[in-house]
Amino acid sequence: MEPSELKRSKDSPNSDESTRRSSFPDEVLERVLSLLKSHRDRSSVSLVCKDWYNAERWSRTHVFIGNCYSVSPEIVARRFPKIRSVTLKGKPRFSDFNLVPENWGADIHAWLVVFAAKYPFLEELRLKRMAISDESLEFLAVSFPNFKALSLLSCDGFSTNGLAAIATHCKNLTELDIQENGIDDKGGSWLSCFPESFTSLEVLNFANLSSDINFDALERLVGRCKSMRVLKLNRSVSLEQLQRLLVNAPQLAELGTGSFSEELTFRQYVELESALSNCQNMHTLYGLWDAKGIYLPALYPVCTHLTFLNLSYAALRSDELAKLLAHCPRLKRLWVLDTVEDKGLEAVGLNCPLLEELRVFPADPFDEEIIHGVTEAGFVAVSFGCPRLHYVLYFCRQMTNAAVATIVQNCPDFTHFRLCIMNPGQPDYITNEPMDEAFGAVVKTCTKLQRLSVSGRLTDLTFEYIGRYAKNLETLSVAFAGSSDWGMQCVMGGCSKLRKLEIRDCPFGNAALLSGLEKYESMRSLWMSACNVTMNGCRLLAREMPRLNVEVMKEDGSDDSQADKVYVYRSIAGPRRDAPPSVLTL
Amino acid sequence: MENDLNLKATELRLGLPGSDEPERQMTPRPNKRTLSDIVSEGSRSTTEEDHQDTAPPAKVQIVGWPPVRSYRKNCLQGKKDDVEGGTGMYVKVSVDGAPYLRKIDLKVYRSYPQLLLALENMFKLTIGAYSEREGYNGSNYAPTYEDRDGDWMLVGDVPWEMFISSCKRLRIMKGSEARGLGCV
Numbered sequence: 001m002e003p004s005e006l007k008r009s010k011d012s013p014n015s016d017e018s019t020r021r022s023s024f025p026d027e028v029l030e031r032v033l034s035l036l037k038s039h040r041d042r043s044s045v046s047l048v049c050k051d052w053y054n055a056e057r058w059s060r061t062h063v064f065i066g067n068c069y070s071v072s073p074e075i076v077a078r079r080f081p082k083i084r085s086v087t088l089k090g091k092p093r094f095s096d097f098n099l100v101p102e103n104w105g106a107d108i109h110a111w112l113v114v115f116a117a118k119y120p121f122l123e124e125l126r127l128k129r130m131a132i133s134d135e136s137l138e139f140l141a142v143s144f145p146n147f148k149a150l151s152l153l154s155c156d157g158f159s160t161n162g163l164a165a166i167a168t169h170c171k172n173l174t175e176l177d178i179q180e181n182g183i184d185d186k187g188g189s190w191l192s193c194f195p196e197s198f199t200s201l202e203v204l205n206f207a208n209l210s211s212d213i214n215f216d217a218l219e220r221l222v223g224r225c226k227s228m229r230v231l232k233l234n235r236s237v238s239l240e241q242l243q244r245l246l247v248n249a250p251q252l253a254e255l256g257t258g259s260f261s262e263e264l265t266f267r268q269y270v271e272l273e274s275a276l277s278n279c280q281n282m283h284t285l286y287g288l289w290d291a292k293g294i295y296l297p298a299l300y301p302v303c304t305h306l307t308f309l310n311l312s313y314a315a316l317r318s319d320e321l322a323k324l325l326a327h328c329p330r331l332k333r334l335w336v337l338d339t340v341e342d343k344g345l346e347a348v349g350l351n352c353p354l355l356e357e358l359r360v361f362p363a364d365p366f367d368e369e370i371i372h373g374v375t376e377a378g379f380v381a382v383s384f385g386c387p388r389l390h391y392v393l394y395f396c397r398q399m400t401n402a403a404v405a406t407i408v409q410n411c412p413d414f415t416h417f418r419l420c421i422m423n424p425g426q427p428d429y430i431t432n433e434p435m436d437e438a439f440g441a442v443v444k445t446c447t448k449l450q451r452l453s454v455s456g457r458l459t460d461l462t463f464e465y466i467g468r469y470a471k472n473l474e475t476l477s478v479a480f481a482g483s484s485d486w487g488m489q490c491v492m493g494g495c496s497k498l499r500k501l502e503i504r505d506c507p508f509g510n511a512a513l514l515s516g517l518e519k520y521e522s523m524r525s526l527w528m529s530a531c532n533v534t535m536n537g538c539r540l541l542a543r544e545m546p547r548l549n550v551e552v553m554k555e556d557g558s559d560d561s562q563a564d565k566v567y568v569y570r571s572i573a574g575p576r577r578d579a580p581p582s583v584l585t586l
Numbered sequence: 587m588e589n590d591l592n593l594k595a596t597e598l599r600l601g602l603p604g605s606d607e608p609e610r611q612m613t614p615r616p617n618k619r620t621l622s623d624i625v626s627e628g629s630r631s632t633t634e635e636d637h638q639d640t641a642p643p644a645k646v647q648i649v650g651w652p653p654v655r656s657y658r659k660n661c662l663q664g665k666k667d668d669v670e671g672g673t674g675m676y677v678k679v680s681v682d683g684a685p686y687l688r689k690i691d692l693k694v695y696r697s698y699p700q701l702l703l704a705l706e707n708m709f710k711l712t713i714g715a716y717s718e719r720e721g722y723n724g725s726n727y728a729p730t731y732e733d734r735d736g737d738w739m740l741v742g743d744v745p746w747e748m749f750i751s752s753c754k755r756l757r758i759m760k761g762s763e764a765r766g767l768g769c770v
Contacts, residue, residue, distance in 0.1 A: 097650030154655075180657050208657070312658070365654040366647065367689075395652060422652045479651070504650075 026055055034059040061085060066524050068106055068130065069549065072573040073114035085124035085149075086115070092527050092567055093477075094502055095129060096154060099529055099565070101553055103580045107131045107157075109139070110578075116143040124149040124175075131155065137162030141169035149175035149203070156182030160190045160209065167193035174227075175203035188213030188236070194221050201225040205232035207256045207287060212236040223248040229281075232256025235289045240268055246275035255279070256286035260295060260314065269298060277301030284308040293320040303327035308334075312361045315339040322347035333357040338373040338395060345378030349385025357391035358382060365395065365422065376403035383410035390448075391416040398429040399456060404438035414446040418453035424480035424505070427457040434458055440465035443473075453477040463487035467494025475500040488512035492519050502527040510537030513566070517541065520548050525569040533563045535586075541568065542586035549575055550586045677753055681709050681727075682760035692750045698742055705729060705758065713758070716742040728759045 033056050036042050046056040062085040063076060076083075090106025092099075108130045115122050122144045132155050140147070147170050152158075160183065166176065167190055188211040194201075201221065206213070213236065222228060222245050229252060233242065237258030246252070264272065272295075276282075282302050291314035303309075306328050311321070312335040321336065321344040331352040336344065338360050348355065360374055376399045383389065389411040399421050408414065419438075427434055435456035443449060443465050450472055454462060458481035466473065467490035474497050482488065488508040491498070492515045500523065509532035520526060520541075535552065542550040553565035575585045675692040688708060695701040702713050714725030721740055722728045729741040733752045741749070741756070 094650065096655050097653050098656065099650045180655065182657075361658065362652065362654060365652045366659065395654070420652055424648065424651060477653075479653075505648075 024051075026051070029055040030059040034061075037062075039064040058082060062124075063087070065089065067569050067571075068111070069573065069576050070524070070569060070571045073111045075573065077114055077118035081118070083119050084122060084146075085126075086111075086119075086122065087126040087128075088130060089128040090130035092502070092525065093129070093500075094504065094527055094529065099504070101580065101582045104553075104583065105131070105576065105578050105580070107133075107136075107578065109133065109136045112136055112139055112143070120144065121146050123147060124151075126151040126153075127155055128153045129155065131157040132162070133157050134159055134162035134165070138165040141165040146172055148172050148200075149177075151175065151177040151179070152181055153177075153179045154181060159184035160186045160188070160211070164190035164193045167191065168195075171195075171198065172200055173198075174200050176201065177203055177205040177230075178208050179205060181208055183208060185209050185211050187211045191221070192217040196220070196224075199224045199226070202227045203230040204228065205230065205256065207232040207234050209234045210236065215241050219244060219248070226251070228252065230254040230284075232286055233258040235259045235287075238262050239264055239272060239295070243268070243272040243275045246272075246279060250275075250278040251281055252279055253281045254284035254286070254308075255282055257288050259290050260288045261290035261292045264295065269295065273298040273301065280305070282306070284310075286310040288314040290314070291316060291320075293317070293323075296320060296324050299324065300327045305330060307332045310335040312337055312359065315363055316344070317341075318343035318347065322351075325351040328352060329354070331355055333391075335359040335361070337361050337363045339363045340374075341372060342374055342378035342381065345374060346381040349381040349383075352386060354388060355382070355386035356388050358386070358389060359391075359393040360395055361393075362395040362422065373397055376400050379403065380406055383407040387411055388413070390414050393418040393420075395420045395422060397422050398426075399435065399438065400428045400430050401433065401435060401437040401441070402428075402430075404435075405441040408441050408445040412445050413448060414442065415448050416451040417442050417446065417449060418451065418477070419455055420453065421456040424455075425457045434461070436461040436465070440469075443469040447472065449473055451475040454481060455479060456481075459483045460487035460490070463490045467491050470495055472497055474498060476502070478503045478506055480505045482506045482508060485509055485512040485515070489515040492516035499524045501525075503529070503531060505530040507532055509533055510540075513537050514541060517544055520545060520568055521570050523570070525567065527565075527567050528563075529565040531566075533566055534561050535563050536561070538563045538566055539586050547571065551579065552584045552586060553582055554584065675750065677731075677755050679705065679708075679756040679758070681711070681758040684709065690756075692753065697746055698749075702729065702741075705756075709758065711758070718743070726760055729756060730759055731756050 029052070033042070033045060036045065039062070042056055042060060046053045057079050058081065060080050061082055063080055063083050064087045065071060065076070066089050068088050068090045088108070088111065091104055094100060095104065106129060108127060116139070120143070123146050125140070126149070132152065137158055140150075150166060150173070158181075163176075163178065166173065188209070191206070191213045194217070198221075202225070213234070215237070218237075222231065228249055231245070231249065231252055232254070233245075233256055235258055239258075239260060239262050242257055276298055279302055283306060285299065285302060285306055285308070288311060291311075293316070303324065304327060307330055309328060309331055315337050316324075316339060318341045321340040325331070325347050328351065332354055334348060334352065334355060334357070336359070345360070348358065360378075362373065374394070374396050376396065379392075379394055379396070380403050383406065387410060390413045392414065393416075399419065404419075421435070428438075436459055438456070439452070439454050439458070439462045442452065449470055452466070452470065452473060452475070454477070460483045463482060464487075466476070473495045476491065476495070476498065485508055488503070488506075489512055491501070492512075498519070508528065513528065513533050514537065516526065538550050538552055542548065547570060549569055549571045551567045552563045553567070555564045558564050579585055676689045677692060679688045679690055690704065690708070692701070695704065698716065706713055711727055712725050713727045713729055714722045716722055730738050731741055731749070731753045732755045733739055734754065738757070744752075
């Protein structure tokens with residue numbers, strides 16, 4: 001039921017205050033609103049009137065906090081008394097690339113303390129880019145008797161000891177998802193901490209960890225957790241061990257293999273293939289570290305119903321990928337390394353007409369320039385074969401304006417277009433012109449575009465295009481681009497739905513920063529590093545907009561007047577008190 | 587290198603001076619550096635070095651770029667080593683005066699003439715013909731390689747099989763130095 005329909009029935013012309021209230025008891029309203037899942041819909045609903053605000057807050061069970069410093073745990077607990085599931089995001093995204101200082105903050109502990117008091121029945125906690133210590137994990141494990149799901153993505157500060165605490169104490173755990181974290185791996189004994197009586201696990205992802213785990217303990221765990229549907233192993237699990245696990249878990253929907261490369265006897269290979277073919281529900285395949293081409297055919301029985309294949313840890317060649325993809329007609333999402341080259345991507349275009357998402361990661365991003373990788377040709381080939389493509393992340397070393405124009409002509413439905421030409425400021429390699437027209441084509445053609453990452457040599461013209469055409473854009477990432485303040489001003493003035501803007505190494509200064517004065521309160525955050533912004537500019541911003549937190553991170557040895565890294569975000573919690581000395585709040 | 591005690595200046599080594607110049611890590615300072623600064627910095631440092639030592643120019647590495655998560659890089663590390671030992675024999679190739687290095691797979695070639703032709707095509711230069719007596723006379727370039735002992739040798743002196751099993755990296759020297767080597 002649409003909130004707008006509810007509103008209409010309340011606002012019928014002949015009703016007055018009292019009639020309105022009595023015709024819609026709170027319990028009914030709450031019951032109806034409890035069916036609303038999207039947090040954005042809920043935010044809209046809460047703004048309708050006071051009654052609706054109250055009904056919404058009492059019926060909300062899941063809260064999503066995109067920036068942990070935008071609000072305090074006390075404020076959250078006061079407004080939403082019945083929360084059972086929390087999603088929290090912390091550090092700015094550029095912390096993934098080492099641009100945020102150590103000890104920046106985003107520590108979960110203060111939140112856990114409030115939750116333990118106000119939400120003792122908390123069931124789910126999903127954290128992204130937060131700092132979490134072993135002590136916090138232990139506290140979590142013992143404070144919430146109903147705790148079911150823990151998901152840690154890109155977090156840091158903890159070790160496998162914290163995981164042991166979770167395994168030991170959380171009797172009702174259904175999900176333990178440890179992804180891409182900076183974890184101190186002290187060994188695999190944590191997995192043996194799940195008690196023998198424990199059977200509720202449905203999701204287990206420990207692919208992040210490198211140590212050997214006790215395989216017998218894992219085998220018994222998987223054997224007794226009959227509802228397990230997601231199992232992502234780490235590299236230490238061998239092919240032979242994988243086969244033993246699969247025999248006991250044919251119901252798996254998502255599988256992350258361990259290392260896919262040891263020497264198998266013919267019989268072992270046949271057994272593995274047979275175990276995989278029994279997994280009729282499997283739609284996602286992941287892992288495949290060190291995959292050797294000769295064993296990939298064991299996957300063919302599973303490939304026919306795969307919708308998501310993540311090969312970004314398997315350095316496959318183009319012919320190996322082509323052979324595999326010939327068996328994957330239903331693929332919707334594909335992640336690969338650029339070792340597959342353009343020829344491999346041609347195979348994608350030929351075999352996967354239903355493809356919606358493609359991510360191509362560089363195998364050697366930091367090495368000196370090597371001959372291989374993907375070019376514009378591979379991307380173009382995919383676009384011809386996969387008209388439904390709407391999400392792309394593409395790392396390459398050369399691109400042309402013409403190629404991008406062709407790509408978006410073939411695939412006009414892009415919602416996420418993230419192109420990374422790895423040499424900063426590189427122009428169209430054929431015409432030597434800036435890549436302005438490429439991104440111009442993207443924003444003109446792809447009217448549904450929500451997320452854009454630009455790269456290559458770009459002048460202010462790119463940003464004029466973005467400001468003029470990208471009316472649905474919510475997230476923009478810019479690096480080594482632009483000619484003057486005007487570029488950023490165009491974006492701030494034109495992109496009405498912009499929520500997250502992250503900029504590094506661009507010639508945007510105070511005028512650009514201040515052009516967004518009115519806008520920052522409707523955004524989640526702004527990041528600007530290695531630009532031309534000064535301390536005075538930041539101070540002015542902080543003074544004019546008291547509901548924004550303006551934080552500056554200084555680098556050693558830089559000019560006192562320069563604002564090296566600026567992070568601006570709206571907050572109803574006021575300036576934070578846990579900032580380290582390197583972070584100044586203005 | 588400002589923090590260095592400059593021990594390198596007095597170090598006794600068998601290699602050519604500066605032949606193991608480390609890559610420089612640089613964080614672009616805010617406001618002071620545009621992309622053209624970074625690129626020209628690279629070539630400026632080459633000219634300065636030419637007077638003192640003759641190392642291949644250091645490549646500027648930018649913090650946090652390309653935007654690839656470090657955990658992803660670590661995951662692939664093991665695989666990369668396997669590949670180099672197994673299916674390919676990639677060695678770095680530097681050319682005096684070029685801003686960045688290249689990598690080639692020695693296993694692809696069967697003989698010196700094939701290798702030299704590939705290098706000539708890759709870098710758009712002429713190396714010329716090899717003679718035991720005069721090296722690569724008649725051109726401005728001399729192909730050299732670093733062997734397992736860390737010594738810099740002229741390409742072509744040893745049998746091909748011995749060469750590819752001992753070659754760790756290639757360097758195409760340019761100018762008077764190159765001609766000098768041929769006459770030793």
